[in-house]
Amino acid sequence: MQKQEITIYDVAREAKVSMATVSRVVNGNNNVRKETRDRVLEVIDRLHYQPNAVAQGLASKKTTTVGLIVPDFSNLHFAELSQGINDIATLYKYNILLSSVGNTLVGDERVIQNLLNKQVDGIIYMADQISEKGKETLIRSNVPVVLAGTLSENKADFGSVAIDYAKAIKEALEIFYENSKRNFALVLDNEETYLSEELEHTFNNYINEHNLSNYHVYGNISTYEEGYDLVEQFEKDKIDAVITLKDMPAGGIVNGALNKNISIPEQLEIISAGSTNVAKLVRPQLTIIQQPLYDIGAMAMRMLTKLMNNEEVEDKNITMPYDLKAGKTTLG
Amino acid sequence: MQKQEITIYDVAREAKVSMATVSRVVNGNNNVRKETRDRVLEVIDRLHYQPNAVAQGLASKKTTTVGLIVPDFSNLHFAELSQGINDIATLYKYNILLSSVGNTLVGDERVIQNLLNKQVDGIIYMADQISEKGKETLIRSNVPVVLAGTLSENKADFGSVAIDYAKAIKEALEIFYENSKRNFALVLDNEETYLSEELEHTFNNYINEHNLSNYHVYGNISTYEEGYDLVEQFEKDKIDAVITLKDMPAGGIVNGALNKNISIPEQLEIISAGSTNVAKLVRPQLTIIQQPLYDIGAMAMRMLTKLMNNEEVEDKNITMPYDLKAGKTTLG
DNA sequence: CTGAAAGCGCTAACAC
DNA sequence: GTGTTAGCGCTTTCAG
Numbered sequence: 280m281q282k283q284e285i286t287i288y289d290v291a292r293e294a295k296v297s298m299a300t301v302s303r304v305v306n307g308n309n310n311v312r313k314e315t316r317d318r319v320l321e322v323i324d325r326l327h328y329q330p331n332a333v334a335q336g337l338a339s340k341k342t343t344t345v346g347l348i349v350p351d352f353s354n355l356h357f358a359e360l361s362q363g364i365n366d367i368a369t370l371y372k373y374n375i376l377l378s379s380v381g382n383t384l385v386g387d388e389r390v391i392q393n394l395l396n397k398q399v400d401g402i403i404y405m406a407d408q409i410s411e412k413g414k415e416t417l418i419r420s421n422v423p424v425v426l427a428g429t430l431s432e433n434k435a436d437f438g439s440v441a442i443d444y445a446k447a448i449k450e451a452l453e454i455f456y457e458n459s460k461r462n463f464a465l466v467l468d469n470e471e472t473y474l475s476e477e478l479e480h481t482f483n484n485y486i487n488e489h490n491l492s493n494y495h496v497y498g499n500i501s502t503y504e505e506g507y508d509l510v511e512q513f514e515k516d517k518i519d520a521v522i523t524l525k526d527m528p529a530g531g532i533v534n535g536a537l538n539k540n541i542s543i544p545e546q547l548e549i550i551s552a553g554s555t556n557v558a559k560l561v562r563p564q565l566t567i568i569q570q571p572l573y574d575i576g577a578m579a580m581r582m583l584t585k586l587m588n589n590e591e592v593e594d595k596n597i598t599m600p601y602d603l604k605a606g607k608t609t610l611g
Numbered sequence: 612m613q614k615q616e617i618t619i620y621d622v623a624r625e626a627k628v629s630m631a632t633v634s635r636v637v638n639g640n641n642n643v644r645k646e647t648r649d650r651v652l653e654v655i656d657r658l659h660y661q662p663n664a665v666a667q668g669l670a671s672k673k674t675t676t677v678g679l680i681v682p683d684f685s686n687l688h689f690a691e692l693s694q695g696i697n698d699i700a701t702l703y704k705y706n707i708l709l710s711s712v713g714n715t716l717v718g719d720e721r722v723i724q725n726l727l728n729k730q731v732d733g734i735i736y737m738a739d740q741i742s743e744k745g746k747e748t749l750i751r752s753n754v755p756v757v758l759a760g761t762l763s764e765n766k767a768d769f770g771s772v773a774i775d776y777a778k779a780i781k782e783a784l785e786i787f788y789e790n791s792k793r794n795f796a797l798v799l800d801n802e803e804t805y806l807s808e809e810l811e812h813t814f815n816n817y818i819n820e821h822n823l824s825n826y827h828v829y830g831n832i833s834t835y836e837e838g839y840d841l842v843e844q845f846e847k848d849k850i851d852a853v854i855t856l857k858d859m860p861a862g863g864i865v866n867g868a869l870n871k872n873i874s875i876p877e878q879l880e881i882i883s884a885g886s887t888n889v890a891k892l893v894r895p896q897l898t899i900i901q902q903p904l905y906d907i908g909a910m911a912m913r914m915l916t917k918l919m920n921n922e923e924v925e926d927k928n929i930t931m932p933y934d935l936k937a938g939k940t941t942l943g
Numbered sequence: 944c945t946g947a948a949a950g951c952g953c954t955a956a957c958a959c
Numbered sequence: 960g961t962g963t964t965a966g967c968g969c970t971t972t973c974a975g
Contacts, residue, residue, distance in 0.1 A: 297961065312960060331952050332729045334669050334953040334954090336665045338955080339967085342665060351694070355690065374725070385701060392661060398665045531891075534892070631948095644944060668951090669951045
């Protein structure tokens with residue numbers, strides 16, 4: 280930590296005013312005569328005075344810092360969502376305190392409590408699951424929370440910005456069905472998330488409504504390799520259409536299938552809901568459920584700034600549009 | 612910000628000790644009788660006391676927070692490097708304050724100053740360029756800084772962890788040469804970074820030593836699409852071997868070449884120095900300069916913890932090993 | 944081993 | 960407009 284050289288007191292003395300006046304100048308308070316302001320500004324400049332944000336935070340009970348909780352850093356969604364969050368945060372002069380949950384190292388409650396101890400003004404939660412205790416901690420704290428691109432539950436308790444995943448999945452299944460595919464698979468990375476549960480529910484509903492007899496849900500598939508290896512299981516299970524939640528396993532499946540001379544999309548159709556940039560690398564080009572990740576992040580952060588300022592927020596639960604973008608991994 | 616309910620003072624009163632004793636217990640100071648400690652601990656637990664990190668920071672002049680400066684969030688290196696940084700930071704109980712530079716929004720000096728104002732205990736710098744002013748600000752602050760996976764200059768001023776890029780590039784060029792390619796291209800994303808300058812220098816040296824007459828350096832290529840479109844230029848320039856700094860453009864080049872029926876690797880060889888996970892998606896499989904990104908991040912953060920604690924650091928400039936991993940975009 | 948007291952650097956009433 | 964004065968919640972000498 281930088282050893283403090285110049286404090287507000289030094290500036291006050293040098294400018295022959297009180298600390299209060301310096302504070303006013305620093306914080307843009309108008310109740311300062313122009314002459315005085317200029318004098319103070321000159322001294323600030325000359326002494327290279329920089330306010331100590333920690334002291335400001337303690338005195339004002341505002342840290343202009345928001346906590347950002349992500350599932351894990353390797354998640355590519357993170358990068359693209361965060362971009363939107365960061366841009367808006369920068370615009371409103373907030374800093375981002377980054378934490379991850381999910382890897383067993385530390386429980387989510389601890390992570391949340393830690394952020395709260397650091398007195399963050401608000402929290403953006405991007406992880407797709409949260410423990411009851413973590414949720415309670417969050418609610419008890421009275422700190423505004425916005426869920427970004429995730430969690431369909433908990434909407435009542437927090438703000439949220441996301442697409443309608445259930446609708447998107449249903450639309451994807453519809454494509455398979457129209458293309459005469461009848462043996463569906465759903466590939467999840469973590470079965471215990473709210474999102475997974477909702478998707479599985481939607482998936483099962485569709486299966487039932489259409490009286491399909493052969494269908495499978497595969498869990499714990501999050502890497503390229505796991506997707507690649509899963510193709511073997513597809514063969515055994517006679518799968519001919521698959522939805523994945525992430526692009527990396529989707530790419531693995533495509534490459535795995537091609538290696539086994541399974542023709543895409545004739546024998547196997549694939550739709551990925553990952554919608555990160557990397558989907559572009561895959562050949563044949565992936566059909567994807569494209570989410571506006573940047574916008575989701577930006578909207579979430581914007582909503583958070585409003586909540587932190589006790590501004591009116593019309594709708595605390597925003598549904599963003601998505602685009603089912605046809606590639607070459609589906610027919611027609 | 613959470614409105615403070617329980618303070619150290621409440622705990623002291625309830626446990627019938629002084630704040631000093633509570634502080635000792637909270638900070639694990641041994642100079643407390645076991646009985647007293649247990650009593651305090653019981654009260655802390657009962658009252659759900661949580662220390663206010665901002666107040667701790669002001670009083671102790673340590674925030675247990677490190678600043679992490681990245682070029683931009685969409686950079687995939689970031690995700691993988693950060694994973695290592697985050698794991699070690701968590702281990703040593705440090706929080707990460709995230710900032711980005713490079714997008715024209717805010718200059719690096721401002722970003723750095725902001726982090727310094729927040730009283731971070733140390734900084735990890737992952738961006739590949741830094742202004743003179745930013746550098747000066749950093750040095751003047753006396754806050755420990757470690758450069759992770761970047762910047763070959765400035766080593767004297769800061770700690771650093773990276774691979775020997777020049778050596779890696781040379782090795783890659785050697786492969787091209789042995790495979791009888793003679794028309795080399797170097798694809799950079801940003802020509803103004805130290806890294807780019809060093810690589811270009813190495814590249815040019817190789818060209819001169821081997822008396823190659825046809826060679827090109829392409830700048831400002833950072834996306835898939837830019838790589839894809841660049842292939843047209845390759846044709847005009849009769850390029851037959853190319854090194855890229857990032858995986859996304861490398862993937863674009865591969866797909867762009869295939870689309871033009873340019874055979875890889877016979878007519879065009881490609882080596883990417885990106886070494887992110889997404890390289891796996893590309894077919895034919897990319898030959899890559901594989902950097903141990905996770906380890907680089909972890910080492911950098913570990914070094915930073917030592918510097919922050921004034922511990923001895925044997926070598927402030929660490930060179931990590933890399934692996935030139937042959938794929939199918941180079942011959943043999 | 945424990946307590947008293949003086950700050951850390953700043954903000955925010957409240958007076959004038 | 961400007962200054963005075965309490966704190967914000969905690970750490971850290973210094974006594975005892």
